[in-house]
């Protein structure tokens with residue numbers, strides 16, 4: 151039995167792969183490019199779990215559905231017979247989608263009648279109680295996710311968030327904490343009753359890892375499960391840990407930050423206490439993109455080779471963030487990643503930001519990754535076979551993850 155997962159963004163995919171690896175699955179992450187251009191070095195068919203990393207969280211509904219179904223068929227062609235749809239632990243979506251429409255189509259394609267909806271990830275403060283999602287002590291709609299530029303979360307109730315996204319006749323019910331605390335058999339009985347009643351989505355409460363373990367044990371054999379990465383920690387793979395060694399890094403220690411989140415800003419400011427900072431000047435970048443990128447590269451290479459270098463666009467809440475510059479910054483950071491790896495033999499890079507990580511992995515032409523040493527919940531070194539050199543180890547950090555000292559600590563962890 152092989153588990154096939156579809157994640158709606160790249161850092162979400164690595165987050166899930168870390169959880170699966172810890173749960174004993176030898177796991178391969180395959181970016182979308184890997185579906186059409188298979189890697190020679192790493193045959194995903196030999197893994198216990200394959201996670202396809204899409205970039206569909208904020209694409210149109212049709213695009214998200216089409217690409218998710220394509221990923222499903224590809225996973226089936228690799229031998230997967232059970233499936234996991236991974237979305238954000240803060241349920242990032244809009245009234246149109248894309249969580250609901252993708253889940254609806256995956257259920258249909260698998261001839262399945264019911265799935266669970268389990269975004270909780272207690273290790274990062276995301277819990278669900280009475281069907282309401284919390285980020286640490288705040289209900290989702292009072293957390294910073296309320297002001298997310300693309301998916302502002304203005305409600306905390308999962309059923310109310312999901313209802314406008316799914317088909318009108320889809321019944322959504324709660325799998326409450328009391329039932330989960332009564333254990334696996336109680337959850338299985340609840341699922342059977344829900345199936346008999348024609349329920350399509352069971353929103354699962356979970357406030358700690360024990361709850362998620364019970365849920366995973368009771369629901370782990372459903373044709374489709376959906377959730378954040380917390381649920382995956384409760385599954386049981388065939389090994390103690392599926393983690394791989396990463397190649398010892400050579401060259402400079404460079405952090406490329408596209409994320410503008412408060413967590414990343416604090417990590418940048420902490421790293422600048424001992425490291426060098428290079429701030430991207432978006433005016434220069436707009437005026438002459440390639441010259442500005444070359445300047446930044448020279449600036450990196452002119453610094454002390456042993457000092458951590460952080461390239462960033464946003465380090466304080468006052469830094470101007472204009473969505474018009476977003477792609478340009480992604481282009482700048484991915485060009486730097488390619489030049490540092492191919493021309494300067496830098497084989498360990500930390501990338502901050504989900505969209506940014508997607509752009510960098512694309513530009514590097516990476517078609518498969520395996521999970522190495524973990525740095526924080528949802529954050530680890532991943533190893534990418536790189537035909538151009540001996541391999542490349544990356545940390546792909548979701549904007550909201552990691553402790554303040556993550557950047558300074560990353561290279562001291564067995565790399």
Ligand SMILES: Nc1ncnc2c1ncn2[C@@H]1O[C@H](COP(=O)(O)OP(=O)(O)O)[C@@H](O)[C@H]1O
Pocket residue numbers: 408409410411414432463464469470471472473474475476477478479480502503504505506507547548549550
């Ligand atoms: N100062 C800025 N001006 C414009 N866009 C910015 C700025 N700083 C960051 N960005 C853009 O914001 C986006 C952040 O998204 P992402 O990389 O997914 O980070 P996160 O995981 O924190 O959401 C990227 O597209 C990045 O290029």
Ligand SMILES: O=C(O)[C@@H](O)C(=O)COP(=O)(O)O
Pocket residue numbers: 159161162163165166237238239240271378379503504505528547548549550
């Ligand atoms: O589930 C989570 O919180 C993460 O895996 C995730 O998806 C984070 O998304 P970004 O903050 O956009 O990287």
